[in-house]
Amino acid sequence: MDQKTFTYEARDRVLVIHLPKELDHHNCKNLKYETDLLLAENYITRMVFDFGKTEFMDSSGVGVLLSRYKQMSLSGGQVAIYGTSPRIVRILNVGGVTRLVQQYDSKEAAIYS
Secondary structure, three states, X not given: OOOOXXXXXXXXXXXXXXXXXXXXXXHXXXXXXXXXXXXXXXXXXXXXXXXOOOOEEOHHHHHHHHHHHHHHHHOOOEEEEEOOOHHHHHHHHHXXXXXXXXXXXOHHHHHHO
């Protein structure tokens, strides 16, 4: 996987988004655009973000997560995250994401909980 690209995996009504090494203003525009397309074309009730390879995230990443949370909440859906390192958890805490989005230890737990 390219360090700057996202990969997506659909399971029933769940969209799993595998994030790159860096989640910043350079690639967040693409993430927002691509997830908008996927949500418009599919009936997604749960969006799961995989932070397993992510080492850096700036405020743009926090903003995308919060906007996806708001979008999913308005449609009755949920957002979950897994694979976060202590560094990423600190960023998510400061950005208020961890108060809104459930964190899981594994992909399976994030998908099926």
